[in-house]
Amino acid sequence: MQFSAGRHFLSPRKEQHGFRTKHSTTLQLIWVLHYLASETKCERFTVAVFLDMDKVFDKVWHDGFLHKLLKTPLPFALTKIIASFFRDRSFCVTVEETLSAPRPIRARVPQGNCLLPSLFAAFTDDVSTLQGQLEWETT
Numbered sequence: 710m711q712f713s714a715g716r717h718f719l720s721p722r723k724e725q726h727g728f729r730t731k732h733s734t735t736l737q738l739i740w741v742l743h744y745l746a747s748e749t750k751c752e753r754f755t756v757a758v759f760l761d762m763d764k765v766f767d768k769v770w771h772d773g774f775l776h777k778l779l780k781t782p783l784p785f786a787l788t789k790i791i792a793s794f795f796r797d798r799s800f801c802v803t804v805e806e807t808l809s810a811p812r813p814i815r816a817r818v819p820q821g822n823c824l825l826p827s828l829f830a831a832f833t834d835d836v837s838t839l840q841g842q843l844e845w846e847t848t
Contacts, residue, residue, distance in 0.1 A: 766818035766825070769832065771795040778831060794824065 741757070748755045775795070778788045798819070799811040818828060 765832070766820065766829070768816060769818050770816050772815075774828075774832060777835075781831065781834075783831070791824070791828070794819070 745755055745757075775788065775792050778791060779785075795818075798814040800814055801811050802809040818825065
């Protein structure tokens with residue numbers, strides 16, 4: 710299944726370093742510093758925008774994300790499986806020895822699961838990039 714920029718749907722973008730084997734945010738920072746140094750050497754100006762995606766899944770609105778998935782080439786059956794992954798989740802709070810009533814979780818993606826890299830790719834796929842303007846390493 711192809712998606713934007715000719716890559717397969719639910720696969721990370723080549724400029725994404727999180728969730729990728731042999732890639733890290735440290736490696737990406739090194740690449741950016743190298744790029745900035747080479748542009749400075751060529752006496753060119755560089756403008757950059759950095760998005761801090763830390764805890765990005767702590768704020769994902771389930772219904773909105775599922776609506777977004779329905780507009781992708783993802784098969785409907787798989788979207789239903791992802792919807793069931795979000796459904797019927799709740800939390801309680803304990804203060805001293807008193808436990809609150811369960812409250813529904815309407816946002817947040819459960820961490821530490823095998824779906825996370827693919828869900829992150831789908832969640833960030835419509836974030837704009839300057840295609841043709843950036844030369845990211847392809848390894």
